[in-house]
Amino acid sequence: MPGGSSLRLAMGISIAGSPTQHNGAVVSLPMTEPRTSRPANSARHFISGLGSGVTSAVLLQPLDLLKTRVQQSGSSSLSATLRDLRQSQSLVKSLWRGTVPSALRTGFGSALYFTSLNAIRQHAHQTGILGRRLQTQGRSSVLPSLTNSGNLISGAVARTFAGFVLMPLTVIKVRFESSLYSYPSIMSAASDIRRTQGWRGFFSGFGATAFRDAPYAGMYVLFYEMLKSRLGSLASKPVASGESPTRMQATLASSVNFTSAMFAGAACSIVSNPFDAVKTRIQLQPLEYKNIWHAWYKMVTHEGIRSLWDGLALRMSRKAMSSALAWTVYEELIRRAGAR
Incomplete structure (x- = not known):
């Protein structure tokens, strides 16, 4: 034949x-079952995730710093934080303080996340343990397509794993961004944490981080894939009977991915913000906030339930943009690598 x-x-x-x-x-x-012509290997996903993570971290560092400053104390506000930063010798330098640990953490975190997420999804797609769908016309992605439950579980597991591995860099990043510490270098921050809290200090706030990241990432992948499917169907032309499904053009696919990632990031950040606020307090003041439940109780009783939503607007803005940048760049790099 x-x-x-x-x-x-x-x-x-x-x-x-x-x-x-x-x-x-x-x-x-x-x-x-449709197959991708050249399955991307783990190294390709690691490099693509690293590039997308570093890009979003550097560009959006000011929003992350402002969010940390607002969350570090219930009495801080965005206007007061900006006023304090304006009094510094260099506003630009102050806004990008902590960029190196942030880029390292976000870059390698994205690399680990996307690599493990792809491995989980590829395995689920091939074995059918989480269910799978046939690829349909109008897809904006070359990545495996799973059911809603598959997307939810794979996103949560991959993010929790990456969060645990990168927790030491996360603690250092948060302290660099805070005004409570004045570390001259990453090594001095690591040395101080090791001296005052031991190795356990590098994993301060992991419980709150896991409670924040697992549901966030699971819901994010779920919403992102649902939005991609809906927007892709609206943006693509119907396939006539007997014709083969075709991929979107690169520009249209990137627009669909960017829009889907932005709305998914904004929606999920609202749900997970209380855990982010608690995590920040534990990592900045571990002696005052001993664990997730103690921090939650103390924040609500002393400052009101509103304290759990400190920095929401900043975090929602940053998450929407960082998700849009990271996922769009990542998917485009994977698409181009697979086309070669």
């Missing part, structure tokens, strides 16, 4: 009802 074989090799899929010649007779090819 030379005609059918060449079609399948060129497209990487078999088309239902697509006629082809076999010894002069016309036969129809059955619908089978």
Whole structure:
């Protein structure tokens, strides 16, 4: 069946009802599971995640710093924080304080997250343990497509794993951004944490971080994939009967991915903000806030429930933009790498 074989090799899929010649007779090819022509390996996902993470961290560092300053004390406000920063010798330098640990943490965190997420999704897609869907026309991504439950579970597991591995850099990043500490370098921060709290200090706030990141990442991947599917269907042309599904053009695909990531990030940040506020307090003042429940109780009783939503606008803005940048850059790098 030379005609059918060449079609399948060129497209990487078999088309239902697509006629082809076999010894002069016309036969129809059955619908089978579509395959990507060149599966991306782990190194490709690691490098793409690293690049997207560093890019978003550097560009959005001012928003992250302002959020940390607002959350470090219930009495701080955005206007007061900006007023204090204006009094510094260099406003630009102050806004980008902590960029190095932030870029390291976000860059390698994104690399680990995207690599582990892809591994989980590829395994689930191939084995069907979390369910899988056939790829449909109008997809803006070359990544595996899972069911809603598959997206929810894979996102939560991958983010929790990456968060645990990168927790020491997260603690250092938060302290660099805070006005409560004046570390001259990353090594001095690490040395001080080790001296005052031991190795356990590098994992301060992991409980709150896991409570924040697992639901956030799970819901994020779920919402992101749902929005991509909906927007992709709206943006793409219907496929006529007997025609093969086609990928979106790169520009349109990037627009769909960017918009989906931005709205998913903004929505999920609202739900997870209380855990982020608690995590910040534990990491900045571990002696005053001993664990997640103690910090939660103390913040609510002393400062009111509103303290759990400190920095929401800043975090929502940063999460929306960082998610949009990171996922759009990541998906585009993977698409280009797979096209070579």
